[in-house]
Amino acid sequence: AEEKTETPATLAQEAPIITVTQVKANVSMPEAAPRAFATGADGVGLLRTEHMMLAAGVHPVKFLEEDREDELVNILVENILKVVDVFYPKPVWYRTLDSPTDEFKTLDGGENEPDEPNPMLGWRGIRRELDQDGILRAEFKAIKKLHDQGYTNIGVMIPLAQHPDELRKAKKICEEVGLTPHKDIEFGMMVEIPAAAILIQDFIDVGLDFVSLGTNDLTQYTLAVDRNNEFVAKNYSEEHPAVMALVERTIRTCVENGVTCSICGQAGSVPHIVEKLVGMGITSVSANSDAILEVRKTVARAEQKLILDAARKQQ
Ligand code: PEP
Ligand code: MG
Numbered sequence: 472a473e474e475k476t477e478t479p480a481t482l483a484q485e486a487p488i489i490t491v492t493q494v495k496a497n498v499s500m501p502e503a504a505p506r507a508f509a510t511g512a513d514g515v516g517l518l519r520t521e522h523m524m525l526a527a528g529v530h531p532v533k534f535l536e537e538d539r540e541d542e543l544v545n546i547l548v549e550n551i552l553k554v555v556d557v558f559y560p561k562p563v564w565y566r567t568l569d570s571p572t573d574e575f576k577t578l579d580g581g582e583n584e585p586d587e588p589n590p591m592l593g594w595r596g597i598r599r600e601l602d603q604d605g606i607l608r609a610e611f612k613a614i615k616k617l618h619d620q621g622y623t624n625i626g627v628m629i630p631l632a633q634h635p636d637e638l639r640k641a642k643k644i645c646e647e648v649g650l651t652p653h654k655d656i657e658f659g660m661m662v663e664i665p666a667a668a669i670l671i672q673d674f675i676d677v678g679l680d681f682v683s684l685g686t687n688d689l690t691q692y693t694l695a696v697d698r699n700n701e702f703v704a705k706n707y708s709e710e711h712p713a714v715m716a717l718v719e720r721t722i723r724t725c726v727e728n729g730v731t732c733s734i735c736g737q738a739g740s741v742p743h744i745v746e747k748l749v750g751m752g753i754t755s756v757s758a759n760s761d762a763i764l765e766v767r768k769t770v771a772r773a774e775q776k777l778i779l780d781a782a783r784k785q786q
Pocket of ligand 2: 630663685687688
């Protein structure tokens with residue numbers, strides 16, 4: 472869905488609501504950053520890369536094959552800058568490219584994308600970026616350029632991780648371009664595959680500044696329901712007990728280890744789910760700009776309830 476990019480005078484018209492749990496914005500189009508900022512968001516919990524490449528019109532692999540890495544890096548710098556500049560010094564978590572093969576076919580160079588029988592179970596996210604690591608390298612180079620310009624508010628988030636080795640390899644590439652994870656940038660991962668939720672402790676042991684729950688994918692993979700398949704749409708539910716069990720396991724393990732835990736899937740915009748997440752100890756909730764005010768109110772109510780319940784237990 473297209474994001475609105477116009478910036479009204481203020482979206483957070485009421486007096487600011489203070490919450491301990493942070494409320495952040497998901498940004499898919501960099502041009503929407505001022506609008507997201509105007510909501511009073513505490514940062515960007517998900518900056519997607521896919522739209523940057525769609526707007527450029529050229530497949531990232533084509534840039535690399537034609538020795539035009541500089542151009543690719545500059546496109547990324549220009550786009551990421553639009554967001555980190557508006558939000559500075561609030562944190563922006565940049566998610567490395569996550570494009571299923573069927574979504575980039577229309578780009579110049581996209582005709583070389585393979586025809587996969589099931590792109591959602593296929594060549595996307597970090598697994599693809601480690602196979603074609605030139606793209607990941609270009610992304611880290613772009614972030615290094617911004618970091619060198621003083622944008623110290625950038626975090627990098629790895630999508631679709633299913634094994635801790637993928638984090639080790641991604642960190643190595645980050646270091647190779649001269650960017651030190653945990654020092655220059657926050658380094659985090661998305662929990663979108665049940666394997667990652669089940670083995671979350673092993674991922675944390677590799678070294679993570681933060682984790683973000685991608686419940687859109689976590690739901691489809693836990694329930695074996697293709698999120699793009701209308702025939703099984705009725706079987707798709709973020710509230711399925713198995714999905715919620717993996718979410719809870721992830722949050723609790725992060726809390727035990729002192730790792731920041733966020734959510735950037737659509738479930739973070741559903742009030743009664745948000746209430747549960749706050750109770751589990753989630754650190755931040757990232758939602759689309761249109762939903763942020765409601766999410767903030769829900770978080771505030773959930774926090775007040777927790778405080779009052781705890782106080783009453785003491786009496
Ligand atoms: C998710 O999977 O929940 C998520 C936020 O990522 P995307 O919707 O871009 O796959
Ligand atoms: Mg996802």
